[in-house]
Amino acid sequence: MKNFSRKGQGLVEYALLLGFVAAIALFVTINGGFGATIKNLFGTAGDNVETAGNNILNTNESESEETSFDYETQTEESDAAPSYKTLNWQMEIVPFADMTYNTIVNSDTVDKALSSEIGFFNTLFSAIEGYLASTKAEDGTKDWESFLTMIDNTKAKNNFNSTYVRDEQKITIKRTGNGLRVTYSDKEGLYYYTLSPDANNVMQVETNSNKSYSQFFSTIIRNADGGGWKYSG
Secondary structure, three states: OHHHHHHHHHHHHHHHHHHHHHHHHHHHHHOOOHHHHHHHHHHHHHHHHHHHHHHHHHHHHHHHHHHOOEEOOEEOOOOOOOOOEOOOHHHHHHHHHHHHHHHHHOOOOHHHHHHHHHHHHHHHHHHHOOEEOOOOHHHOOHHHHHHHHHHHHHHHHOOOOOEEEEOOEEEEEEEEOOEEEEEEEEOOEEEEEEEEEOOOOEEEEEEOOOOOHHHHHHHHHOOOOOOOOEEOO
């Protein structure tokens, strides 16, 4: 009886398998063969993906319209639009710079003054590159110009000249037009780093060196023979 039951169960399972295969064959035949069936299946999936993609694009376009901005000619819709970060120069940068320059001009040695001023610009260059030159686009470079004026006034008030020399080396830190430039020269050449706003009022660092500001000046200011600097003139 046990053998008979097992054979019966096997026949039932075999019949179900044949029925399943027949159902698949019928489905394929109705849909025009394997090629058409595959095409239909993946075509439907492709349509679904395309529909979902269009929905995502439409959603992103709606969000872009809500958050779009235009600082002069640069817009968020363009391919190369950077992420602008607003910075309140008068509240965040000017007090820091004013305090730093008062420390620099009152340093008891030239070496300390130079080290502090180079360090100040290292912080400034790395902290504000890519930020807006002012808190509002319509202000133009108002806040940045106020910052430059503050430095000029502090130097003039203290009769301070940011020009340092040592043998054939020379470091000059000064305002050039609408930018602040740190220049280093020796017998091998002249190198500069300028911080200024571009046409879209975004702060940029321009240089003719292949090293970052900190890399370049760390070898000059922090090496073993980093002292011995004098004011020029």
